[in-house]
Amino acid sequence: MNxxxxxxxxxxxxxxxxxxxxxHALNHVNFSxxxxxxxxxxxxxxxxxxxxMNMIGCLDVPTSGEIKINxxxxxxxxxxxxxLHRRETIGFIFQKFNLISLLTAxxxxxxxxILKHGHKDDTTRTRDLLRMVGLTDGQMQHTPYELSGGQxxxxxxxxxxxxxxxxxxxxxxxxxxxxxxxxxxxEILTDLHAQGRTVVMxxxxxxxxxxxxxxxxxxxxxxxxx
Amino acid sequence: xxEEKKSIWQKIYxxxxxxxxxxxLKLNKFxxxxxxxxxxxxxxxxxxxxxxxxxxxxxxxxxxxxxxDTLTISPVGEKVIDGTTTxxxxxxxxxxxxxxxxxxxxxxxFIPMYSSTKYIYIGKETTMASVSGMDANDLEKIATLIQGxxxxxxxxxxxxxxxxEDNDLRIGSRMIMLNSGGQEVTSRVVGILEDTGVxxxxxxxxxxxxxSIEWYTGLVGDNHGLYDMVIVKAYDPTExxxxxxxxxxxxxxxEDKDSDxxxxxxxxxxxxxxxxxxxxxxxxxxTIISGISLLVAAVAITNVMLMSVKERTREVGIxxxxxxYRSQILQMFLYEAGLIGLxxxxxxxxxxxxxxxxxxxxxxxxxxxxxxxxVLAYVPIGILIGLIVCLISGLYPAWKAANLNPVEAMSxx
Ligand SMILES: Nc1ncnc2c1ncn2[C@@H]1O[C@H](COP(=O)(O)OP(=O)(O)OP(=O)(O)O)[C@@H](O)[C@H]1O
Ligand SMILES: [Mg+2]
Numbered sequence: 001m002n003x004x005x006x007x008x009x010x011x012x013x014x015x016x017x018x019x020x021x022x023x024h025a026l027n028h029v030n031f032s033x034x035x036x037x038x039x040x041x042x043x044x045x046x047x048x049x050x051x052x053m054n055m056i057g058c059l060d061v062p063t064s065g066e067i068k069i070n071x072x073x074x075x076x077x078x079x080x081x082x083x084l085h086r087r088e089t090i091g092f093i094f095q096k097f098n099l100i101s102l103l104t105a106x107x108x109x110x111x112x113x114i115l116k117h118g119h120k121d122d123t124t125r126t127r128d129l130l131r132m133v134g135l136t137d138g139q140m141q142h143t144p145y146e147l148s149g150g151q152x153x154x155x156x157x158x159x160x161x162x163x164x165x166x167x168x169x170x171x172x173x174x175x176x177x178x179x180x181x182x183x184x185x186x187e188i189l190t191d192l193h194a195q196g197r198t199v200v201m202x203x204x205x206x207x208x209x210x211x212x213x214x215x216x217x218x219x220x221x222x223x224x225x226x
Numbered sequence: 227x228x229e230e231k232k233s234i235w236q237k238i239y240x241x242x243x244x245x246x247x248x249x250x251l252k253l254n255k256f257x258x259x260x261x262x263x264x265x266x267x268x269x270x271x272x273x274x275x276x277x278x279x280x281x282x283x284x285x286x287x288x289x290x291x292x293x294x295d296t297l298t299i300s301p302v303g304e305k306v307i308d309g310t311t312t313x314x315x316x317x318x319x320x321x322x323x324x325x326x327x328x329x330x331x332x333x334x335x336f337i338p339m340y341s342s343t344k345y346i347y348i349g350k351e352t353t354m355a356s357v358s359g360m361d362a363n364d365l366e367k368i369a370t371l372i373q374g375x376x377x378x379x380x381x382x383x384x385x386x387x388x389x390x391e392d393n394d395l396r397i398g399s400r401m402i403m404l405n406s407g408g409q410e411v412t413s414r415v416v417g418i419l420e421d422t423g424v425x426x427x428x429x430x431x432x433x434x435x436x437x438s439i440e441w442y443t444g445l446v447g448d449n450h451g452l453y454d455m456v457i458v459k460a461y462d463p464t465e466x467x468x469x470x471x472x473x474x475x476x477x478x479x480x481e482d483k484d485s486d487x488x489x490x491x492x493x494x495x496x497x498x499x500x501x502x503x504x505x506x507x508x509x510x511x512x513t514i515i516s517g518i519s520l521l522v523a524a525v526a527i528t529n530v531m532l533m534s535v536k537e538r539t540r541e542v543g544i545x546x547x548x549x550x551y552r553s554q555i556l557q558m559f560l561y562e563a564g565l566i567g568l569x570x571x572x573x574x575x576x577x578x579x580x581x582x583x584x585x586x587x588x589x590x591x592x593x594x595x596x597x598x599x600x601v602l603a604y605v606p607i608g609i610l611i612g613l614i615v616c617l618i619s620g621l622y623p624a625w626k627a628a629n630l631n632p633v634e635a636m637s638x639x
Contacts, residue, residue, distance in 0.1 A: 054633045057547070059547050059632050059633050060631065060632070060633045079552060080551055080552070080553075083546070083549055083550070083551050083552070084549065086547065086548065086549045087548065087549020087550075088549070092547055092548060094636075098540075098543075098544045098547070098636060099544075100541055100544055100545065101541070102246060102249045102250060102253065102541070103246075103249075111242070111548070112548055112549060114242045115242075115548075115549055115550060115554075116549075118240075119241075120241075120242075159548070163549075
């Protein structure tokens with residue numbers, strides 16, 4: 001592996017100061033992801049998986065240590081640069097779907113496209129993405145509350161793909177879905193990986209983790225096993 | 227990557243972010259309307275009171291401003307001449323008054339005149355007019371001829387514009403008055419004077435019939451050569467008060483007004499000043515009241531916006547995480563505040579546009595002032611003030627939203 005990793009974490013710690021004492025969510029973590037990898041992160045609840053994902057996705061800053069994106073340290077990047085990076089390169093799929101309730105399914109997927117291009121989607125891209133994840137034209141006009149959990153997760157996958165990211169970050173993408181639906185979502189992720197995208201996925205479920213080619217186990221904020 | 231260069235307009239105006247703001251306002255219709263009430267009332271107050279006082283000032287100014295450069299001096303002391311009691315200025319009085327004027331300035335006009343009220347017969351109509359006799363050259367100094375010529379000789383007169391219109395008089399029209407002996411005297415209109423308004427502080431042309439001294443004495447008699455009024459015009463209006471004082475001192479023996487005075491002086495400059503003072507004090511008063519109501523509105527809007535930010539914290543977190551800039555979040559909340567401000571301010575201005583004419587009609591009985599620039603200026607001023615107050619009120623909540631930590635924001639419910 002001589003190419004520059006997509007993401008590198010050097011000695012990264014995240015401490016949440018709490019009244020009852022500091023919480024060490026991440027403890028001197030060293031970790032890197034190469035382009036095109038499919039990584040599964042596993043570990044007990046509260047072990048720091050989501051915190052790690054937030055660091056990888058430039059959503060939060062570490063208390064100490066360094067994060068490099070394509071070789072560039074995030075501490076040298078402005079908030080706008082990090083925002084642009086999230087918009088253009090990363091597709092987030094969250095455990096709680098995190099759709100915008102003011103917008104319809106279609107508009108949720110269109111939103112990143114408008115952010116990027118500054119105008120409404122005048123192509124069929126939004127519709128194509130939603131069809132690809134299995135939504136009907138009628139469902140596209142529904143707001144998130146009018147959709148089932150599985151449908152919402154599909155919409156969030158379509159949204160994550162809108163700007164054609166090279167890097168997918170999925171925090172328990174199947175956590176709220178039944179096994180049949182989970183399988184379907186995993187099929188989609190596998191396809192996306194096969195197309196050359198880097199995928200990092202947090203999961204509790206060993207069966208889901210089997211889709212990945214590399215499994216990382218985290219405990220009490222430390223990586224214990226690769 | 228694909229950051230195309232954006233114009234300032236594109237930076238300020240984003241349809242998508244505007245649409246998010248509108249949707250949120252619609253979602254919370256009731257709260258939106260409640261928060262608007264404050265700004266509606268505030269703008270209504272500032273705009274309505276502003277319009278009324280501007281309209282009132284406008285009306286007053288149109289009535290009195292032209293004549294703010296004169297002193298009108300009338301006799302009040304009684305004189306006994308040839309056994310009859312009368313009032314008026316003798317030749318000596320006139321010399322005394324003029325010397326008092328001269329002691330202050332050399333730049334003045336001194337216009338003695340005769341005046342009284344008479345019945346006038348025009349065709350079959352009878353009307354009242356204030357008739358004056360003065361030197362034609364003097365007339366030119368205190369009134370403006372808009373048609374015809376100055377009155378000279380014993381039959382020619384000029385009349386005020388309104389009087390001419392009301393009585394259908396034109397150049398060449400004739401009118402009949404009775405002289406002191408009860409005989410009919412016919413006068414001919416040779417000119418029309420520009421209207422000075424009813425509430426003039428100097429010489430009013432409103433219902434005036436003016437002729438030469440020869441014409442006047444032929445009609446009314448000469449009252450032992452006593453003049454009825456003197457108008458002093460100063461070319462520098464600030465000299466009016468010193469002149470006023472000098473005349474008071476000379477004629478009444480002291481500068482203060484008193485019951486045994488021989489002259490009464492109407493100082494148009496002083497009245498203007500008092501009037502201006504009252505108007506500016508009342509406008510300070512209304513500004514304070516409106517300011518307070520706007521402040522209350524601003525606090526209410528800040529409060530509502532903080533609530534909105536709190537409710538939408540999760541949404542802000544999501545928007546930020548999928549690549550929305552801080553500046554765009556700021557924009558979204560400012561749009562929201564701006565929309566509340568714009569709609570509220572337009573409503574407040576419309577209310578003011580309804581209420582102000584009603585008030586003005588009740589106060590001055592005319593709506594002409596409503597259409598003046600100083601009154602209509604309150605339409606854009608009101609809208610702008612409402613908008614700006616709301617934007618400023620929304621600034622802190624918007625800034626707070628823009629600086630939320632995306633992860634923490636997303637994990638709230
Ligand atoms: N905003 C926060 N403030 C305080 N403590 C936090 C915060 N976010 C996370 N933590 C703590 O940091 C630790 C790691 O949290 P994290 O969410 O990364 O766990 P996780 O592995 O994702 O758990 P789960 O499987 O339940 O999602 C936990 O102890 C958690 O309580
Ligand atoms: Mg988690």
